[in-house]
Amino acid sequence: MIELRGVKKTYYTEGKETPVLFGIDFKIEEGDYTAIMAPSGTGKSTLLNILGTLDKPTEGKYLFRNRDLTELSDDELSRMRNKSIGFVFQLFNLLGRVSVLENVLLPLLYAETYPKEARERALRLLDMVGLGDRVHFKPNALSGGQQQRVAIARALINEPDLLLADEPTGNLDSMSSEEILQIFDEIHRKGRTIVVVTHERDVALRADKIITMKDGRVFSEERTR
Amino acid sequence: MNIRRAASISLSVLFGHKLRTLLSSLAVGTGVAAVVMMVGAGEAAKRDTMSKIQSFGTDLLTVRAGRFKSVGGRMRGVARFTTLKPRDAQHIRKYVDGVEKAGGTFHRHATITYKNVRTRTDVMAVEPEVFGIWRVHASEGRLFEQKDEFRMARVCVLGPTVKENLFGDGDPLGVPLKVGNIPLKVIGVSSPRGQDTDGDDLDDVIYVPLSTGMKRMYDVDFLENLLIQVRDKESMELAREEITSILRKNHRLKEGKEDDFTIQDQSQLMETELQTQEAFALLVAVVAGLSLLTGGIGIFAVMLISLRERRREVGLRRAIGARHRDILVQFLLEASMLSLLGGIAGEVIGFAGCYIICVSSGWAPVLPLQTAVGAFAVSLATGLVFGIYPAREASKLDPAESLRAAV
Incomplete structure (x- = not known):
């Protein structure tokens, strides 16, 4: 479903070149649960941003369902993110003053059409992540783990092809982390493609495949089962 | 993007930051309130003046003994003369076509004594025809007539305020008063005339026959004003010319010499008065506009600051699919909501303030609907204009970078 071909990224600041990615190649198949493992400072965030179309590669191709995303306009990429990619961030990134339900519905604000059963869908997702009784709470009244579960529900509201998670457990205690990972397992079981970027081996081991990065290159690819 | 849903989310965000929202709305609200209040009050004052001038009659010419110039929008005497005589009034009555009534007046301040009550007021010496010109009638007793004028009768008519001050509910008719040192008999009380355009009470006055005032009381032989009522508006211009030539002849003014009198008509009075008020209204509008500008800057600041923390x-919004345009619209939406909120509050406060000013000044309250709509539109525009820069900045943020921003 996803294929990176020779993706390079170089940042230019004040005439100085800082190469970050030196040519990345890998494929992710439909329904895969993949972990990208990398210590910090190895271009992990950059790769994630490129996968999420928040950043463009300097060189190379990014094929998403055989479509080269590097050729799309900014508006087209926004639409693409809205429809096909669900994001889960390390810091949750919920709107603090807006209810849990409204947070989950937020991506639909930018959708082409607003589905009639949006509310039901949101409630169902909140049920799935175990927050069916918290829909009218404000995020600041929830624990970190609960907030991350709201963020997962939000990521799934548009039924994206790809769920992209950036250190989803990085700010959570081990119990909350386990809950989040179980939810990921379940989402995966239902057939959705998941990419998790992490530096924790425990988290990576939940995936089917681990891609390890080192110094801006793919160091190894291994199947866990 | 669905604007209604976007607006509802923006509202949640704004109400989430109550203090911030309150302060920036307040800035705009103050501006709107100032505009509505001041323009409304100005309009009410203007209408009040117009109705007063109207009530004096638009067919009235006033000859004033002296040269008057409009200084700062107000007629001021720059030179006074003692050349305007009762004879001039007679000649005008007699010879000028289209003159219905004409009468001379002058006034002095005097102390009035009744038993042991003393009060200071204006003594207005008038010919009987002046009552007709002013549309004054007797509310008690009678007004003086031509025969009183002829006999220099020791009589007077009280203005309602003086009657109230000296007698309260009592009956003043036939009572002897001392005006200065002259004893006069009260023969009537006049109907009220209200206030003049400066807000002075026209009823705090005692009327005496012109001849009584000139000869018995003050020993003068000249008038201050000569009031002339013409048949209709059309007769005005011609009458004015004839009056000028009669007065110039009577006053023996040689060719080329400046008039020693000034003829004013209602439209002139109205013009001066309105000029003053319009100048004032402009000033007020500028000040009020400035406070709206301040409000706009308030919104600008709030939006910029909130942009930093947001x-x-x-x-996030970019990550979940918002385009540049959506971010722009969202921030503009919030800015205009802030100004709209302020606008509504400002309108309410402004109307209330306008009403209070009008009532306490004795003007008929005016709801400046046009102004209200205008101020509302301007406040909304203020929000949009001052919201544009922050909104553009917001929409230009790099999504990947802003996601990494510290809280």
């Missing part, structure tokens, strides 16, 4: 939110 970089991550912008990043």
Whole structure:
């Protein structure tokens, strides 16, 4: 479903070149649960941003369902993110003053059409992540783990092809982390493609495949089962 | 993007930051309130003046003994003369075509004594025809007539305020008063005339026959004003010319010499008065506009500050599919909601303030609907204009970078 071909990224600041990615190649198949493992400072965030179309590669191709995303306009990429990619961030990134339900519905604000059963869908997702009784709470009244579960529900509201998670457990205690990972397992079981970027081996081991990065290159690819 | 849903989310955000919202709305609200209040009050004052001038009659010419110039929008005497005589009034009555009534007046301040009550008021010496010109009638007793004028009768008519001050509910008719040192008999009380355009009470006055005032009381032989009522508006211009030539002849003014009198008509009075008020209204509008500008700057500041703390939110919204345009619209929406909120509050306060000013000044309250709509539109525009820069900045943020921004 996803294929990176020779993706390079170089940042230019004040005439100085800082190469970050030196040519990345890998494929992710439909329904895969993949972990990208990398210590910090190895271009992990950059790769994630490129996968999420928040950043463009300097060189190379990014094929998403055989479509080269590097050729799309900014508006087209926004639409693409809205429809096909669900994001889960390390810091949750919920709107603090807006209810849990409204947070989950937020991506639909930018959708082409607003589905009639949006509310039901949101409630169902909140049920799935175990927050069916918290829909009218404000995020600041929830624990970190609960907030991350709201963020997962939000990521799934548009039924994206790809769920992209950036250190989803990085700010959570081990119990909350386990809950989040179980939810990921379940989402995966239902057939959705998941990419998790992490530096924790425990988290990576939940995936089917681990891609390890080192110094801006793919160091190894291994199947866990 | 669905604007209604976007607006509802923006509202949640704004109400989430109550203090911030309150302060910036307040800035705009103050501006709107100032505009509505001041323009409304100005309009009420203007209408009040117009109705007063109207009530004096638009067919009235006033000859004033002296040269008057409009200084700062107000007629001021720059030179006074003692050349305007009762004879001039007679000649005008007699010879000028289209003159219905004409009468001379002058006034002095005097102390009035009744038993042991003393009060200071204006003594207005008038010919009987002046009552007709002013549309004054007797509310008690009678007004003096031509025969009183002829006999220099020791009589007077009280203005309602003086009657109230000296007698309260009592009956003043036939009572002897001392005006200065002259004993006069009260023969009537006049109907009220209200206030003049400066807000002075026209009823705090005692009327005496012109001849009584000139000869018995003050020993003068000249008039201050000569009031002339013409048949209709059309007769005005011609009458004015004839009056000028009669007065110039009577006053023996040689060719080329300046008039020693000034003829004013209602439209002139109205013009001066309105000029003053319009100048004032302009000033007020500028000041009020400035406070609206301040409000706009308030919104600008709030939006810019909130942009700093909301970089991550912008990043998130971009990540979940918002385009540049959507971010722009969202921030503009919030800015205009802030100004709209302020606008509504300002309108309410402004109307209330306008009403209070009008009532306490004795003007008929005016609801400046046009102004209200205008101020509302301007406040909305203020929000949009001052919201544009922050909104553009927000929409230009790099999504990947803003997601990494510290909280």
